[in-house]
Amino acid sequence: MKKSIFTGVVALTLVLSGCGAKMDHSNMNHEGNNTAIPQAGEMSHGENHGGGDTTAKDDNLKVTWKLTAEKPQSNQNDDLTIQVQDKDGKPVQDFEIQHEKLMHLIIVSKDLSYFEHIHPEYKGNGLFTITTKFPNGGDYKLYADFVPKGGEKSVKEHVVTVEGAAPHVAALNPDTDKPKAIENKEVTLSFDKLKAGEELTINFNIKNETTKQPISNLQPYLGAVGHVVIISEDTGLYLHVHPMDEKATGPDAKFMTTFPKSGTYKIWGQFQHEGKVFTVPFTVKVP
Numbered sequence: 001m002k003k004s005i006f007t008g009v010v011a012l013t014l015v016l017s018g019c020g021a022k023m024d025h026s027n028m029n030h031e032g033n034n035t036a037i038p039q040a041g042e043m044s045h046g047e048n049h050g051g052g053d054t055t056a057k058d059d060n061l062k063v064t065w066k067l068t069a070e071k072p073q074s075n076q077n078d079d080l081t082i083q084v085q086d087k088d089g090k091p092v093q094d095f096e097i098q099h100e101k102l103m104h105l106i107i108v109s110k111d112l113s114y115f116e117h118i119h120p121e122y123k124g125n126g127l128f129t130i131t132t133k134f135p136n137g138g139d140y141k142l143y144a145d146f147v148p149k150g151g152e153k154s155v156k157e158h159v160v161t162v163e164g165a166a167p168h169v170a171a172l173n174p175d176t177d178k179p180k181a182i183e184n185k186e187v188t189l190s191f192d193k194l195k196a197g198e199e200l201t202i203n204f205n206i207k208n209e210t211t212k213q214p215i216s217n218l219q220p221y222l223g224a225v226g227h228v229v230i231i232s233e234d235t236g237l238y239l240h241v242h243p244m245d246e247k248a249t250g251p252d253a254k255f256m257t258t259f260p261k262s263g264t265y266k267i268w269g270q271f272q273h274e275g276k277v278f279t280v281p282f283t284v285k286v287p
Protein backbone atom coordinates (compact mmCIF):
# COMPACT_ATOMS: atom_id res chain seq x y z
CA MET A 1 0.00 0.00 0.00
CA LYS A 2 2.90 2.31 0.59
CA LYS A 3 3.39 2.75 -3.11
CA SER A 4 -0.12 3.83 -3.89
CA ILE A 5 0.35 7.47 -3.02
CA PHE A 6 2.88 8.11 -5.69
CA THR A 7 1.97 5.65 -8.37
CA GLY A 8 -1.41 7.27 -8.85
CA VAL A 9 0.05 10.61 -9.71
CA VAL A 10 -0.01 11.59 -13.33
CA ALA A 11 3.33 12.34 -14.87
CA LEU A 12 3.60 15.70 -16.49
CA THR A 13 5.95 17.48 -18.74
CA LEU A 14 6.28 21.11 -17.96
CA VAL A 15 7.82 24.05 -19.54
CA LEU A 16 8.39 26.64 -16.91
CA SER A 17 8.94 30.21 -17.72
CA GLY A 18 12.44 30.66 -18.92
CA CYS A 19 13.62 27.34 -17.66
CA GLY A 20 11.80 24.46 -19.20
CA ALA A 21 11.50 21.47 -16.98
CA LYS A 22 10.53 17.98 -17.86
CA MET A 23 9.66 15.29 -15.52
CA ASP A 24 8.77 11.71 -15.67
CA HIS A 25 7.58 9.42 -13.02
CA SER A 26 9.53 6.54 -11.69
CA ASN A 27 8.33 3.77 -9.56
CA MET A 28 10.31 2.51 -6.62
CA ASN A 29 10.62 -1.06 -5.61
CA HIS A 30 12.47 -2.38 -2.64
CA GLU A 31 15.33 -3.71 -4.70
CA GLY A 32 16.33 -0.15 -5.36
CA ASN A 33 15.74 -0.31 -9.09
CA ASN A 34 12.96 1.37 -10.84
CA THR A 35 11.00 1.41 -14.01
CA ALA A 36 10.10 4.58 -15.75
CA ILE A 37 6.43 5.11 -16.38
CA PRO A 38 5.75 6.74 -19.74
CA GLN A 39 4.79 10.35 -19.68
CA ALA A 40 1.07 10.71 -19.42
CA GLY A 41 0.54 14.35 -20.12
CA GLU A 42 2.19 17.44 -21.36
CA MET A 43 1.81 21.08 -20.59
CA SER A 44 3.65 23.96 -21.98
CA HIS A 45 3.47 27.62 -22.57
CA GLY A 46 5.39 29.56 -25.08
CA GLU A 47 6.79 32.33 -23.01
CA ASN A 48 10.48 32.58 -22.52
CA HIS A 49 12.37 35.17 -20.60
CA GLY A 50 16.04 34.71 -20.82
CA GLY A 51 16.48 31.12 -19.73
CA GLY A 52 17.29 30.01 -23.25
CA ASP A 53 14.80 27.18 -23.37
CA THR A 54 12.07 27.33 -25.89
CA THR A 55 10.21 24.14 -26.47
CA ALA A 56 9.86 20.83 -24.73
CA LYS A 57 10.32 17.57 -26.57
CA ASP A 58 10.50 14.09 -25.23
CA ASP A 59 13.97 13.96 -23.81
CA ASN A 60 14.45 10.22 -24.35
CA LEU A 61 16.50 9.99 -21.24
CA LYS A 62 16.55 7.03 -18.95
CA VAL A 63 17.58 7.42 -15.35
CA THR A 64 18.33 4.50 -13.05
CA TRP A 65 18.37 5.14 -9.33
CA LYS A 66 20.11 2.88 -6.84
CA LEU A 67 20.59 2.98 -3.12
CA THR A 68 23.13 0.74 -1.43
CA ALA A 69 20.58 -0.49 1.10
CA GLU A 70 17.84 -2.74 -0.22
CA LYS A 71 15.59 -1.41 2.50
CA PRO A 72 16.84 1.99 3.53
CA GLN A 73 16.49 2.70 7.22
CA SER A 74 15.76 6.08 8.70
CA ASN A 75 18.72 8.15 9.80
CA GLN A 76 21.34 5.89 8.22
CA ASN A 77 23.72 6.96 5.53
CA ASP A 78 23.09 5.47 2.14
CA ASP A 79 24.98 5.86 -1.09
CA LEU A 80 22.68 6.93 -3.86
CA THR A 81 23.69 6.56 -7.50
CA ILE A 82 21.88 8.15 -10.40
CA GLN A 83 22.77 6.80 -13.84
CA VAL A 84 21.70 8.87 -16.84
CA GLN A 85 21.41 7.11 -20.19
CA ASP A 86 20.03 7.97 -23.56
CA LYS A 87 17.15 6.08 -25.13
CA ASP A 88 19.55 3.45 -26.48
CA GLY A 89 20.99 2.82 -23.05
CA LYS A 90 24.25 4.64 -23.69
CA PRO A 91 25.52 6.76 -20.81
CA VAL A 92 25.05 10.48 -21.31
CA GLN A 93 28.61 11.81 -21.04
CA ASP A 94 28.33 15.55 -20.78
CA PHE A 95 26.08 17.85 -18.84
CA GLU A 96 25.63 21.57 -18.83
CA ILE A 97 26.41 23.52 -15.71
CA GLN A 98 23.24 25.14 -14.45
CA HIS A 99 23.49 27.31 -11.38
CA GLU A 100 27.06 26.22 -10.79
CA LYS A 101 26.24 22.49 -10.69
CA LEU A 102 25.85 19.59 -13.10
CA MET A 103 22.96 18.15 -11.14
CA HIS A 104 20.64 19.47 -8.48
CA LEU A 105 18.91 16.87 -6.33
CA ILE A 106 15.86 17.81 -4.31
CA ILE A 107 14.58 15.37 -1.69
CA VAL A 108 11.24 15.85 0.06
CA SER A 109 9.15 13.71 2.36
CA LYS A 110 5.76 12.94 0.89
CA ASP A 111 4.08 15.36 3.32
CA LEU A 112 6.59 18.04 2.22
CA SER A 113 7.69 18.67 5.81
CA TYR A 114 11.26 17.63 4.97
CA PHE A 115 13.26 19.34 2.21
CA GLU A 116 16.82 18.86 1.11
CA HIS A 117 18.70 20.37 -1.83
CA ILE A 118 22.02 18.68 -2.55
CA HIS A 119 24.47 18.22 -5.40
CA PRO A 120 25.56 14.72 -6.41
CA GLU A 121 29.13 14.34 -7.58
CA TYR A 122 29.71 13.49 -11.22
CA LYS A 123 31.82 10.38 -11.69
CA GLY A 124 31.76 10.33 -15.50
CA ASN A 125 29.86 8.01 -17.84
CA GLY A 126 26.53 9.51 -16.82
CA LEU A 127 26.93 8.43 -13.21
CA PHE A 128 26.22 10.72 -10.27
CA THR A 129 26.68 9.70 -6.64
CA ILE A 130 25.94 11.15 -3.25
CA THR A 131 25.70 9.92 0.30
CA THR A 132 22.54 10.94 2.03
CA LYS A 133 20.20 9.89 4.79
CA PHE A 134 16.49 10.12 5.31
CA PRO A 135 15.47 11.41 8.74
CA ASN A 136 12.36 9.27 9.30
CA GLY A 137 10.46 6.31 7.96
CA GLY A 138 8.02 6.84 5.12
CA ASP A 139 8.06 7.76 1.46
CA TYR A 140 10.36 10.36 -0.04
CA LYS A 141 10.29 11.89 -3.46
CA LEU A 142 13.57 12.66 -5.19
CA TYR A 143 13.92 15.02 -8.14
CA ALA A 144 17.12 15.06 -10.18
CA ASP A 145 17.40 18.28 -12.15
CA PHE A 146 20.00 18.42 -14.91
CA VAL A 147 20.70 19.44 -18.50
CA PRO A 148 22.47 17.03 -20.89
CA LYS A 149 25.01 18.91 -23.02
CA GLY A 150 23.21 20.51 -25.94
CA GLY A 151 19.89 19.22 -24.62
CA GLU A 152 17.07 20.50 -22.53
CA LYS A 153 16.50 20.78 -18.85
CA SER A 154 15.26 17.53 -17.45
CA VAL A 155 13.74 16.64 -14.09
CA LYS A 156 13.57 12.94 -13.24
CA GLU A 157 11.71 11.68 -10.24
CA HIS A 158 12.04 8.73 -7.97
CA VAL A 159 10.29 7.49 -4.83
CA VAL A 160 12.17 5.90 -1.95
CA THR A 161 10.39 4.09 0.88
CA VAL A 162 12.33 4.29 4.11
CA GLU A 163 11.84 1.92 7.01
CA GLY A 164 11.51 3.31 10.49
CA ALA A 165 9.19 5.32 12.64
CA ALA A 166 7.20 7.85 10.67
CA PRO A 167 6.28 11.12 12.34
CA HIS A 168 2.80 12.47 12.51
CA VAL A 169 1.94 13.95 9.14
CA ALA A 170 0.68 17.49 9.37
CA ALA A 171 -1.68 18.81 6.74
CA LEU A 172 -0.36 21.61 4.56
CA ASN A 173 -1.88 24.90 5.64
CA PRO A 174 -1.52 27.96 3.47
CA ASP A 175 0.59 30.49 5.35
CA THR A 176 1.78 33.03 2.83
CA ASP A 177 -0.18 35.77 4.58
CA LYS A 178 2.24 35.87 7.52
CA PRO A 179 5.97 36.51 7.57
CA LYS A 180 8.26 33.64 8.51
CA ALA A 181 11.03 33.99 11.05
CA ILE A 182 14.18 32.04 10.42
CA GLU A 183 17.79 32.57 11.51
CA ASN A 184 17.01 36.06 12.71
CA LYS A 185 15.44 36.96 9.37
CA GLU A 186 11.87 37.90 8.80
CA VAL A 187 10.76 36.81 5.36
CA THR A 188 7.53 37.99 3.75
CA LEU A 189 6.22 36.38 0.59
CA SER A 190 4.03 38.18 -1.91
CA PHE A 191 2.74 37.68 -5.44
CA ASP A 192 1.86 40.17 -8.14
CA LYS A 193 -1.16 37.94 -8.74
CA LEU A 194 -2.06 34.42 -7.82
CA LYS A 195 -3.76 32.40 -10.49
CA ALA A 196 -3.07 29.01 -12.01
CA GLY A 197 -1.87 28.92 -15.59
CA GLU A 198 -0.55 32.47 -15.61
CA GLU A 199 2.99 33.66 -15.37
CA LEU A 200 3.41 35.50 -12.12
CA THR A 201 6.04 37.04 -9.91
CA ILE A 202 6.88 35.82 -6.45
CA ASN A 203 8.67 38.24 -4.14
CA PHE A 204 10.60 37.35 -1.01
CA ASN A 205 11.22 40.38 1.17
CA ILE A 206 13.93 39.80 3.75
CA LYS A 207 14.46 41.82 6.93
CA ASN A 208 16.45 41.47 10.07
CA GLU A 209 13.99 39.96 12.53
CA THR A 210 15.29 41.94 15.49
CA THR A 211 15.84 45.36 13.99
CA LYS A 212 13.25 45.05 11.19
CA GLN A 213 15.82 46.64 8.89
CA PRO A 214 15.75 45.45 5.28
CA ILE A 215 18.63 43.14 4.40
CA SER A 216 20.29 44.38 1.27
CA ASN A 217 23.53 42.44 1.32
CA LEU A 218 22.37 38.96 0.42
CA GLN A 219 25.17 36.95 -1.12
CA PRO A 220 24.91 34.94 -4.31
CA TYR A 221 23.76 31.40 -3.70
CA LEU A 222 24.48 29.03 -6.60
CA GLY A 223 25.31 32.05 -8.70
CA ALA A 224 22.11 33.97 -8.06
CA VAL A 225 20.29 35.94 -5.40
CA GLY A 226 18.47 32.80 -4.37
CA HIS A 227 17.08 29.48 -5.37
CA VAL A 228 13.41 28.58 -5.24
CA VAL A 229 11.78 25.18 -5.53
CA ILE A 230 8.03 24.69 -5.72
CA ILE A 231 6.31 21.31 -5.36
CA SER A 232 2.60 20.54 -5.48
CA GLU A 233 0.89 19.03 -2.46
CA ASP A 234 0.70 15.61 -4.15
CA THR A 235 4.39 15.90 -5.17
CA GLY A 236 3.39 15.39 -8.81
CA LEU A 237 4.50 18.83 -9.97
CA TYR A 238 8.00 20.19 -9.53
CA LEU A 239 8.64 23.78 -10.51
CA HIS A 240 12.25 24.86 -10.45
CA VAL A 241 12.16 28.61 -10.50
CA HIS A 242 14.88 31.18 -10.98
CA PRO A 243 15.31 34.83 -10.19
CA MET A 244 14.25 37.69 -12.42
CA ASP A 245 17.40 39.56 -11.44
CA GLU A 246 20.13 37.13 -10.53
CA LYS A 247 22.34 39.93 -9.27
CA ALA A 248 19.84 41.31 -6.78
CA THR A 249 21.11 41.44 -3.19
CA GLY A 250 17.86 42.05 -1.31
CA PRO A 251 15.80 43.04 0.48
CA ASP A 252 13.57 41.84 -2.38
CA ALA A 253 14.24 38.70 -4.39
CA LYS A 254 11.82 38.20 -7.26
CA PHE A 255 11.16 35.00 -9.14
CA MET A 256 8.89 34.10 -12.00
CA THR A 257 6.91 30.96 -12.44
CA THR A 258 3.62 29.54 -13.60
CA PHE A 259 1.56 27.25 -11.40
CA PRO A 260 0.21 24.77 -13.96
CA LYS A 261 -3.02 24.11 -12.08
CA SER A 262 -4.84 25.34 -9.02
CA GLY A 263 -4.13 23.68 -5.72
CA THR A 264 -1.81 23.80 -2.75
CA TYR A 265 1.93 24.09 -3.29
CA LYS A 266 4.91 24.34 -1.01
CA ILE A 267 7.58 26.89 -1.85
CA TRP A 268 11.12 26.82 -0.49
CA GLY A 269 13.30 29.88 -0.90
CA GLN A 270 17.02 29.49 -0.30
CA PHE A 271 19.26 32.47 0.26
CA GLN A 272 22.70 33.20 1.58
CA HIS A 273 23.55 35.89 4.09
CA GLU A 274 26.81 36.38 5.96
CA GLY A 275 28.18 33.12 4.67
CA LYS A 276 25.22 31.02 5.70
CA VAL A 277 22.47 29.53 3.56
CA PHE A 278 18.98 29.62 5.01
CA THR A 279 15.84 27.95 3.70
CA VAL A 280 12.42 29.46 4.19
CA PRO A 281 9.30 27.42 3.42
CA PHE A 282 5.82 28.71 2.62
CA THR A 283 2.61 26.96 1.69
CA VAL A 284 0.38 28.65 -0.85
CA LYS A 285 -3.07 27.90 -2.18
CA VAL A 286 -3.30 28.82 -5.85
CA PRO A 287 -6.80 29.54 -7.15
Ligand SMILES: [Cu+2]
Nearest residue numbers: 101104105118
Ligand atom coordinates in the same frame (compact mmCIF):
# COMPACT_ATOMS: atom_id res chain seq x y z
CU1 LIG B 1 21.09 22.80 -6.56
